[in-house]
Amino acid sequence: MTETKRQQVEPAFELLTKVAEVESDPTGLDTFARYMWQAKQVVRQWLTCLSEQDGPLFAVCEQVEDLALVYPDKIRFCQLKTRDKGSWSVAAMCDRGLDALVRSYKAARRARIHEVCKFELWVEGAIADKSETIRFVEDPCSAEKDIRAKLVASGLIRSWVDDFLQRLVVRSDQPTRAHIDAKAMWELWALWPALSRPEVEHLYERLLVAATAAQTGGSGQPGSIQAHLAAALPHVARDLPGPDEPGGPAIEAIRDQVLSRGMLVALTPPLPGESVEQLLARISAGSAASLMELKMMTAGAGRQLIERVQEMRADMEVQRQLLLASRDNAEADLERLATRVLSVAEATATRIGLSAVSNPAAAGRPAEAIAADLLARPADLAQCDRHPLFDRDEYLVFGYLGHLSDLCRFPWRPS
Structure with a gap:
């Protein structure tokens, strides 16, 4: 010593x-x-x-x-x-x-x-x-x-x-x-x-x-x-x-x-x-940071993106709670939406992963690349909301993906 x-x-x-x-x-x-x-x-x-x-x-x-x-x-x-x-x-x-x-x-x-x-x-x-x-x-x-x-x-x-x-x-x-x-x-x-x-x-x-x-x-x-x-x-x-x-x-x-x-x-x-x-x-300090935030950090997300996703998730959560309170079948409908959103997000993550060989920036910060790709295709996000539950609002649907991430269902990186 x-x-x-x-x-x-x-x-x-x-x-x-x-x-x-x-x-x-x-x-x-x-x-x-x-x-x-x-x-x-x-x-x-x-x-x-x-x-x-x-x-x-x-x-x-x-x-x-x-x-x-x-x-x-x-x-x-x-x-x-x-x-x-x-x-x-x-x-x-x-x-x-x-x-x-x-x-x-x-x-x-x-x-x-x-x-x-x-x-x-x-x-x-x-x-x-x-x-x-x-x-x-x-x-x-x-x-x-x-x-x-x-x-x-x-x-x-x-x-x-x-x-x-x-x-x-x-x-x-x-x-x-x-x-x-x-x-x-x-x-x-x-x-x-x-x-x-x-x-x-x-x-x-x-x-x-x-x-x-x-x-x-x-x-x-x-x-x-x-x-x-x-x-x-x-x-x-x-x-x-x-x-x-x-x-x-x-x-x-x-x-x-x-x-x-x-x-x-x-x-x-x-x-x-x-x-x-x-x-x-x-x-x-006993942080109560969500699993979504930690996952995005490990996948190279910057503070600005994390805060933006948190805002969209907060807006979505208001709508989600209203749905759960007003619809008898809301949970089943939300699960069907989850299946579609995760399918789009996982396909995006796979594409980002495959392109990483020629794109070092995407390889080092996959969360930023995945979010940018998804938000650049608002119609694809809106199309996931077929019923609709969130008025086919692409930002609310993206906020729902943040919610799914917090449930350990999306890691913000290629699998």
Whole structure:
């Protein structure tokens, strides 16, 4: 480990071990099923360790919180919560999530490091549409008296409430358990666009195995998972204190719960040459970017095209919801439209792929080429809408293709 790296790591490591001394929960194991959604979120955040600018040094699982992201000068404590049905109200957050963050905040105050900490609640799915909840998510300091009283009832000292709320962040609209695999794999594909789908699936599986192992700690792991960690351990030591280095012995008790940049580099292929900082920053911030956006990014779409497709999709969605509310057979009609739209889009993608030999620009940015080709043939798009469902408006039909892309039915590249 270089002297510069040690100077970066040791302050952050010291903060982590202080909290670990205050509050550790070795009995906090639960069933594998309960951890799967959390493990997949851990994989997504672990990826942000690859960021050269402002990325975390390492992630720690099930130590004080579900996930702690450790930086040279700060720690983010993340409580990850799923929900079986309904949306998240601020009252529900108090009962399931904020109470745990209160305990973490108190532990950080006892360790005298709370001033360099953020406390984040990550919730699966949508929040309630009530104004109180919307305000609270946008600005936790806007919490009303009843919410503040609940925080006090959870053990927060009244004079600490304002400070806690200033350090609180709510990351809503996290991908559901049904969709998080697709979201994570598309993020991997956005980082490594040259990988095939089987390669992305294999990479995701490897990272998920390591993240699951880190969540379950060091005592009860299956041998196969231990082997993954043992193979990566020499690389982990590159950016964590080794057993004989300052701070090394103190980390041994939680070393298997730590996911480092070096370990991640050892398990993943090299990143392509282009910058990935924008994507990593969005992932780190709990981006709710759609699968359509990620797919278009991996297929070379620029921001202008993505925003244009999003606008057309938003206009289409208004019409689609009206159709679903007013027609008994709307779903069947929309599926027939989907078949025709996908047929045209896939034929276009195939043609773009075949022309890529003589057109390097199309090969490097197939999404741009596919969109330009489709929009240059408005009559073909309009003809797909035979019933019509969208008044044979080519822009609404194109927006419907964006909707189908978000359902993993069109990848914006030749198959």
